[in-house]
Amino acid sequence: MVKRLIPLALTLITSITPAIAAEQDPFSYNMPYGVTSTSYDAFDLHMLLFWVCVLIGVGVFGVMAWSLIRHRRSRGAVAAQFHEHTTIEIIWTLVPALILIAVAVPATMALVAANAQPPKPDVIVDVHGSQWKWHYKYPDQDIAFFSNLATSSRDASQLGAKESPASAPYYLLNVDHPMVVPVGKTVQIRVTSDDVIHSWWVPQLGFKTDAIPGKINNMTFVVKKAGTYRGQCAELCGAGHAFMPIVVKAVTPAAFAEWVNKEKAAAAASKAEAAGPWDMKTAMAQGEKVYGSICAACHQANGQGIKGTFPALDGMKLSVKDHIHIVVHGSKKNPVMQAYGKQLSDRDIAAVITYERNAWSNHTGDLITPKEVEAAR
Amino acid sequence: MQNTAAGASIDHVGHAHDDHAHHGPRKGWLRWLLTVNHKDVGTMYLVLSLVGLMVGGIMALMIRAELFQPGMQLMQPQFFNELTTMHGLTMIFLAIMPALTGLANWMVPLQVGADDMYWPRVNNWAFWAMPPAALILWSTFFMHGGAPAGGWTFYPPLSTTYGPESIDWMIVAIHIMGISSFFGALNIILTILKLRTPGMKLMDMPLFTWSWLITGFLLLLAMPTLAIAATMVLSDRHWGTHFFAANGDPVLFQHIFWFFGHPEVYIMILPAFGVISEVVPAFARKPIFGRKSMIYAIAAITFMSTIVWAHHMFTVGLPVWGQLFFMYSTMLISIPTGIKIFNWVATMWRGSMTFEAPMLWAIAFIILFTIGGFSGLMLADVPADYQYQDTYFVVAHFHYVLVSGALFAIFAGVYYWLPKWSGRMYNERLAQWHFWLSVISMNVTFFPMHFAGLAGMPRRIPDYAIQFTDFNMISSVGAFVFGFSQLLFIWLLIQTIRSGKPAPVRPWDGARGLEWVLPSPMPYHTFTTPPTAKQIHDEGPQAYEK
Numbered sequence: 015m016v017k018r019l020i021p022l023a024l025t026l027i028t029s030i031t032p033a034i035a036a037e038q039d040p041f042s043y044n045m046p047y048g049v050t051s052t053s054y055d056a057f058d059l060h061m062l063l064f065w066v067c068v069l070i071g072v073g074v075f076g077v078m079a080w081s082l083i084r085h086r087r088s089r090g091a092v093a094a095q096f097h098e099h100t101t102i103e104i105i106w107t108l109v110p111a112l113i114l115i116a117v118a119v120p121a122t123m124a125l126v127a128a129n130a131q132p133p134k135p136d137v138i139v140d141v142h143g144s145q146w147k148w149h150y151k152y153p154d155q156d157i158a159f160f161s162n163l164a165t166s167s168r169d170a171s172q173l174g175a176k177e178s179p180a181s182a183p184y185y186l187l188n189v190d191h192p193m194v195v196p197v198g199k200t201v202q203i204r205v206t207s208d209d210v211i212h213s214w215w216v217p218q219l220g221f222k223t224d225a226i227p228g229k230i231n232n233m234t235f236v237v238k239k240a241g242t243y244r245g246q247c248a249e250l251c252g253a254g255h256a257f258m259p260i261v262v263k264a265v266t267p268a269a270f271a272e273w274v275n276k277e278k279a280a281a282a283a284s285k286a287e288a289a290g291p292w293d294m295k296t297a298m299a300q301g302e303k304v305y306g307s308i309c310a311a312c313h314q315a316n317g318q319g320i321k322g323t324f325p326a327l328d329g330m331k332l333s334v335k336d337h338i339h340i341v342v343h344g345s346k347k348n349p350v351m352q353a354y355g356k357q358l359s360d361r362d363i364a365a366v367i368t369y370e371r372n373a374w375s376n377h378t379g380d381l382i383t384p385k386e387v388e389a390a391r
Numbered sequence: 392m393q394n395t396a397a398g399a400s401i402d403h404v405g406h407a408h409d410d411h412a413h414h415g416p417r418k419g420w421l422r423w424l425l426t427v428n429h430k431d432v433g434t435m436y437l438v439l440s441l442v443g444l445m446v447g448g449i450m451a452l453m454i455r456a457e458l459f460q461p462g463m464q465l466m467q468p469q470f471f472n473e474l475t476t477m478h479g480l481t482m483i484f485l486a487i488m489p490a491l492t493g494l495a496n497w498m499v500p501l502q503v504g505a506d507d508m509y510w511p512r513v514n515n516w517a518f519w520a521m522p523p524a525a526l527i528l529w530s531t532f533f534m535h536g537g538a539p540a541g542g543w544t545f546y547p548p549l550s551t552t553y554g555p556e557s558i559d560w561m562i563v564a565i566h567i568m569g570i571s572s573f574f575g576a577l578n579i580i581l582t583i584l585k586l587r588t589p590g591m592k593l594m595d596m597p598l599f600t601w602s603w604l605i606t607g608f609l610l611l612l613a614m615p616t617l618a619i620a621a622t623m624v625l626s627d628r629h630w631g632t633h634f635f636a637a638n639g640d641p642v643l644f645q646h647i648f649w650f651f652g653h654p655e656v657y658i659m660i661l662p663a664f665g666v667i668s669e670v671v672p673a674f675a676r677k678p679i680f681g682r683k684s685m686i687y688a689i690a691a692i693t694f695m696s697t698i699v700w701a702h703h704m705f706t707v708g709l710p711v712w713g714q715l716f717f718m719y720s721t722m723l724i725s726i727p728t729g730i731k732i733f734n735w736v737a738t739m740w741r742g743s744m745t746f747e748a749p750m751l752w753a754i755a756f757i758i759l760f761t762i763g764g765f766s767g768l769m770l771a772d773v774p775a776d777y778q779y780q781d782t783y784f785v786v787a788h789f790h791y792v793l794v795s796g797a798l799f800a801i802f803a804g805v806y807y808w809l810p811k812w813s814g815r816m817y818n819e820r821l822a823q824w825h826f827w828l829s830v831i832s833m834n835v836t837f838f839p840m841h842f843a844g845l846a847g848m849p850r851r852i853p854d855y856a857i858q859f860t861d862f863n864m865i866s867s868v869g870a871f872v873f874g875f876s877q878l879l880f881i882w883l884l885i886q887t888i889r890s891g892k893p894a895p896v897r898p899w900d901g902a903r904g905l906e907w908v909l910p911s912p913m914p915y916h917t918f919t920t921p922p923t924a925k926q927i928h929d930e931g932p933q934a935y936e937k
Contacts, residue, residue, distance in 0.1 A: 067765035081739040093743040097678035124774040221777040231708035256852035
């Protein structure tokens with residue numbers, strides 16, 4: 015710990031110069047310098063204000079310390095009786111006012127710049143917050159996917175987990191499917207939510223934007239440096255709030271085009287697979303995957319749920335009909351159970367229900383077909 | 392010197408009362424249930440707030456225990472969220488606010504030379520509304536679906552569509568506490584305006600009373616606003632309205648809530664300013680510097696506090712002009728706040744200072760509240776706030792203004808007036824231990840949170856990425872020391888009341904104000920005959936002038 019406190023002091027001193035700060039570890043002791051102009055502005059303003067506060071603090075606390083040391087009765091100080099001085103009072107109203115104006119000017123410029131929306135962004139990404147994962151859509155590229163907490167973090171974060179958080183790479187900051195953007199291009203995100211309020215925040219990009227149901231918030235940025243940037247949901251959104259990370263990969267435009275093609279091919283492949291045969295083995299394998307990324311956050315990997323909050327699936331007595339209905343349409347009784355009809359394909363839903371009815375100590379032998387799910391929609 | 396003179400004149404007043412036995416308190420527990428005496432009610436508020444502080448503190452320690460290291464060790468995330476929500480609600484409504492109301496109940500009538508509050512019966516009711524509200528609030532932990540877990544701000548749709556049944560009970564508790572505060576505030580305002588002793592001009596009033604006069608009006612504005620927001624949530628949950636949820640506008644809730652919520656911040660700090668403005672002159676033995684500007688500054692802060700609410704909402708997608716307005720108005724508050732800090736420092740300048748416990752708390756208040764003010768100034772800057780918002784930087788900020796601000800000022804006030812209330816002196820040595828342990832551990836707890844926040848740790852998370860481990864470990868250790876230090880305070884209070892040395896009439900030679908002309912211990916009824924013109928003059932703002 016002491017080893018880390020020394021760099022802390024050094025960081026505070028050296029971070030006046032952004033050039034040095036830019037080299038620092040993205041998660042250290044200070045706001046990251048980041049990779050967008052918004053983040054540069056935020057960092058510069060932050061340091062400007064920090065030093066203004068330090069200067070005022072040194073002045074005020076200095077005078078105070080002097081009084082505490084010199085003007086104490088034990089040293090024989092006799093109290094003066096002055097209690098007014100109009101000139102001094104006017105000065106210490108005007109000087110802070112001038113300082114505020116000096117600080118407000120760059121803040122105003124940075125604020126206007128951060129909120130500027132260019133007429134035509136190069137890439138648009140629709141970001142939907144959803145309890146407790148992010149849903150990304152690229153309308154122009156015709157790509158859509160969910161981004162879930164990586165399984166290793168999920169396992170290590172369970173109460174009484176055998177895995178230690180240190181063993182999970184980028185614990186709580188890793189996802190199964192990152193968002194990808196091209197470097198040097200104007201990216202616009204349009205943020206909204208499917209349920210409660212979330213907030214999309216990647217510190218290195220220099221801003222957070224609330225995801226609010228019924229409202230779309232736009233934010234535009236240009237990533238100046240290739241890399242992987244990590245963040246988390248920043249607005250309390252329920253039990254899984256700590257477990258919905260954001261990972262943005264900034265790659266060259268060529269690599270971005272390649273990624274788009276790969277995503278499209280993968281989508282086509284899973285469509286083809288959907289036309290393939292349907293048996294217990296396929297359903298269980300696919301169902302386990304879906305369960306891990308969608309259901310395990312609440313019902314837990316071991317199907318035990320969380321007592322009083324999320325019902326256990328292990329040993330449940332639901333009929334097939336009710337089971338399908340709840341997964342497709344959600345639960346009226348417990349609104350936290352979402353309607354997955356819109357988020358998952360028939361095949362995924364059939365697979366996950368099959369898995370839930372046959373995993374752990376459940377051995378119903380029910381094989382749910384995509385047709386049954388379609389019928390229940 | 393003045394002590395003896397003042398003491399003699401009071402003894403006279405005191406004796407007059409002791410002769411009337413039927414003026415004393417009722418015997419037994421019914422005294423506390425039925426009392427309309429402002430001193431009893433003040434004591435009950437202070438005891439309630441101590442209970443609130445302990446309950447809220449236990450929740451805080453459970454939170455810090457879970458956050459000691461990454462991974463979930465002690466509880467499920469849902470329960471963690473219940474704890475953070477209830478910790479916030481408890482500390483605001485059942486620790487800080489009742490403590491300040493308790494100080495007002497004790498001191499305002501004394502400082503304005505009144506024999507009791509304007510509505511003694513309403514005073515009793517306002518207090519007795521609070522314990523049931525507290526029980527309702529805390530009982531939500533045992534309800535189906537658990538306690539409210541959507542934050543003390545209970546933003547919809549998390550509190551409407553996705554909230555457990557206990558949200559309804561939380562709203563009931565908020566309504567009761569709000570009504571209690573509303574009438575408490577009205578009572579204080581009326582006491583000051585209608586029962587002020589003849590011959591005391593408004594500008595002659597002590598600064599603590601001044602701070603409460605202004606805070607009272609702020610409460611009259613804020614509490615109904617909270618009631619409206621809470622009722623709208625209730626209506627969305629049960630009566631099919633769509634204010635916020637399902638086609639409603641969740642941001643509308645935030646506007647209404649913070650129109651209450653930001654003034655609420657000042658409701659918790661302005662009376663604290665008042666206490667500090669009493670303590671600093673007493674121990675510097677010097678009149679407060681810039682008395683008028685201190686009053687104007689409080690008034691200015693109060694007005695501005697009603698036009699800055701949206702600075703809690705810089706990331707919800709406000710238009711640029713809106714963000715600019717709220718940035719400028721928020722930054723402006725630092726000017727009147729700065730005036731107050733400068734004036735306190737100027738009061739110390741060339742004083743004759745001693746450092747008994749009340750003064751230590753006041754000095755710690757000035758330094759640490761200023762640090763909280765600095766981070767507030769930083770938070771006001773919108774482009775930087777895009778990074779700070781909803782991180783531990785914010786948690787650090789508001790704990791600096793509420794713990795080392797409001798709470799430390801309350802400690803200053805309690806130590807300052809305790810000899811007068813109880814007629815006994817507290818143990819100075821024990822008080823110094825309480826002070827130093829608290830002030831050091833408070834900084835150990837909350838200072839690292841600035842760094843955790845800047846490094847990217849969001850608030851209200853039960854589990855965090857491993858790079859935040861060091862800061863959280865330090866914070867947790869600090870929190871436990873801070874929490875257990877408060878047991879020392881409780882022990883000190885018990886010891887003082889049971890076996891403290893008898894307090895002189897004016898235990899602090901520099902203290903001025905009508906409360907100090909009364910004998911120690913104070914008679915049950917005071918100022919049944921108004922204080923004399925000489926007393927008013929000798930204890931007024933001119934008191935320090937030779």
